[in-house]
Amino acid sequence: MANVRIAGTGMTAFGEHAGRTGRDLFAEAGIDALEDAQLDPDDIEELYYGNFMGELAEHQGHQAPLFAEAVGIDAPATRFEAACASGGTAVRAAVQAVRNGEADAVLVGGTERMTDMGTAGATDGLSIAADDLYEIKAGMTFPGAYALMASAYLDAYDADADDLAHIAVKNHDNAVVNEKAHFQSAITVEDALEAPRVASPLGLYDACPISDGAAAVVLTSESFAADHDLDAPVTVTGTGQGTDNLALQDRESLYRTPAAETAAETAYAEAGITAEDVDCAEVHDCFTIAEVLATESLGFFEPGEGLTAAKDGKTTRDGSIPVNLSGGLKAKGHPVGATGVAQIAELTKLLAGTHARSDALDDPSVGIAHNAGGTVATATVHVLERTTEVDA
Amino acid sequence: MSIEMRHNGYDNLLDAIEDGEGYYLACPEGHGSLPPRRVCPECGSRDLTDEPLPDAGEVVAATTVSVPGPQFADDAPYVTAIVDFGPVRLTGVVRGTDDEPGPGFVVGVDVEETATEGERVVTFRPR
Numbered sequence: 001m002a003n004v005r006i007a008g009t010g011m012t013a014f015g016e017h018a019g020r021t022g023r024d025l026f027a028e029a030g031i032d033a034l035e036d037a038q039l040d041p042d043d044i045e046e047l048y049y050g051n052f053m054g055e056l057a058e059h060q061g062h063q064a065p066l067f068a069e070a071v072g073i074d075a076p077a078t079r080f081e082a083a084c085a086s087g088g089t090a091v092r093a094a095v096q097a098v099r100n101g102e103a104d105a106v107l108v109g110g111t112e113r114m115t116d117m118g119t120a121g122a123t124d125g126l127s128i129a130a131d132d133l134y135e136i137k138a139g140m141t142f143p144g145a146y147a148l149m150a151s152a153y154l155d156a157y158d159a160d161a162d163d164l165a166h167i168a169v170k171n172h173d174n175a176v177v178n179e180k181a182h183f184q185s186a187i188t189v190e191d192a193l194e195a196p197r198v199a200s201p202l203g204l205y206d207a208c209p210i211s212d213g214a215a216a217v218v219l220t221s222e223s224f225a226a227d228h229d230l231d232a233p234v235t236v237t238g239t240g241q242g243t244d245n246l247a248l249q250d251r252e253s254l255y256r257t258p259a260a261e262t263a264a265e266t267a268y269a270e271a272g273i274t275a276e277d278v279d280c281a282e283v284h285d286c287f288t289i290a291e292v293l294a295t296e297s298l299g300f301f302e303p304g305e306g307l308t309a310a311k312d313g314k315t316t317r318d319g320s321i322p323v324n325l326s327g328g329l330k331a332k333g334h335p336v337g338a339t340g341v342a343q344i345a346e347l348t349k350l351l352a353g354t355h356a357r358s359d360a361l362d363d364p365s366v367g368i369a370h371n372a373g374g375t376v377a378t379a380t381v382h383v384l385e386r387t388t389e390v391d392a
Numbered sequence: 393m394s395i396e397m398r399h400n401g402y403d404n405l406l407d408a409i410e411d412g413e414g415y416y417l418a419c420p421e422g423h424g425s426l427p428p429r430r431v432c433p434e435c436g437s438r439d440l441t442d443e444p445l446p447d448a449g450e451v452v453a454a455t456t457v458s459v460p461g462p463q464f465a466d467d468a469p470y471v472t473a474i475v476d477f478g479p480v481r482l483t484g485v486v487r488g489t490d491d492e493p494g495p496g497f498v499v500g501v502d503v504e505e506t507a508t509e510g511e512r513v514v515t516f517r518p519r
């Protein structure tokens with residue numbers, strides 16, 4: 001089985017790109033990743049591409065061949081759709097293709113164009129990640145679903161909803177130096193608590209923004225990296241994926257995410273690591289409560305203890321396990337199909353020591369990416385490790 | 393965006409709830425699920441029968457939605473809840489209460505219309 005190296009990363013800025021087409025966003029990120037890897041489009045043997053709602057956002061289906069063309073790639077191109085985990089599932093397929101020897105160099109990327117839809121349009125678009133019959137028709141919105149999870153969590157552990165604000169503050173603070181982030185501004189706990197509610201107990205600052213953007217990474221086999229003398233110090237050593245009932249109402253618990261637990265178990269076992277080995281993590285904080293559930297599913301904290309981790313300084317920059325040093329979805333932004341790939345791009349830089357927040361980490365070796373679809377009916381977890389330089 | 397079409401199974405259940413004859417699907421092991429289904433999601437049994445939906449259920453979790461999708465624009469703010477009827481849980485809009493109900497609050501199920509588009513929606517009212 002081939003080891004999988006990360007040879008290059010690329011991202012557009014996340015935020016509002018009014019009028020910019022998905023194909024143009026992806027071209028920017030894809031070319032950026034190829035240039036970072038110092039490879040040509042002709043070197044790429046497959047494109048794995050994540051996108052959630054291109055049909056609704058810009059009336060464009062069949063995006064993979066179109067977007068391959070936009071980057072100058074003439075190779076098999078396939079789109080993956082798993083709601084907000086579209087990018088993560090594309091990464092997983094790309095990792096498996098390189099491992100299996102089916103391809104030596106692949107581009108994996110994702111795009112979402114959302115802001116031109118407006119808040120109501122994007123809210124409607126995001127909702128189709130849920131069960132149309134038993135959730136959407138019953139009035140459940142995407143924030144509403146996470147609000148139910150938050151409400152159940154707070155009730156189960158008799159916990160304080162105000163603690164969620166510290167997660168938003170942490171992630172905004174991390175993003176201040178991230179020039180690709182949608183929000184590069186700090187907020188206070190008071191700002192978060194005083195903001196209007198979107199769906200109780202969640203307010204405006206508990207929710208990630210609606211963003212446009214694209215991300216791409218080049219994955220190669222270890223031998224390809226050596227043959228081409230690539231600077232690729234980070235290896236993908238574990239990949240895992242889990243599935244849960246789509247509708248929240250059908251789950252045993254509203255405040256646990258077993259799909260992520262399964263994904264983490266698989267990925268950790270492949271990499272031969274435990275949660276204690278992890279130096280930093282990029283997790284899917286589409287809402288503040290989602291970061292809590294993610295960090296518990298990843299084994300960083302016991303169930304019920306993830307809520308106060310940001311408040312207690314455990315997941316902040318000087319904490320024992322810094323989470324979302326990029327700013328997370330909360331502040332970096334969440335162009336849905338791009339998110340799972342962007343997490344890999346950010347982690348690669350964090351492990352390589354070239355990230356704007358690298359100073360928060362002391363010689364890190366293991367990073368985790370956790371990407372979730374819908375209310376975590378799909379979850380992917382990837383383990384990235386900094387390995388020795390490639391033998392030329 | 394709403395697409396006008398009938399969804400057999402789901403719409404049959406809403407018809408039945410409207411008539412006061414709600415039901416769920418039960419497998420021989422006693423697992424409950426909602427139509428349309430051919431397979432028990434819990435154990436894989438394909439031997440599913442209709443059983444009467446219990447008359448009342450308890451709120452599991454509730455939220456007051458202030459930012460709605462377009463189909464509920466004129467309904468907001470409204471309360472969405474997941475209600476446990478024993479063998480199955482249902483999601484719907486809570487009506488007839490002044491405050492957002494907490495866990496354990498007892499409700500019955502009905503089908504009413506949304507204020508926005510007059511679409512059928514599962515509703516819960518205090519019992």
Ligand SMILES: [Zn+2]
Pocket residue numbers: 419420421422423432433434435436437
């Ligand atoms: Zn069964």
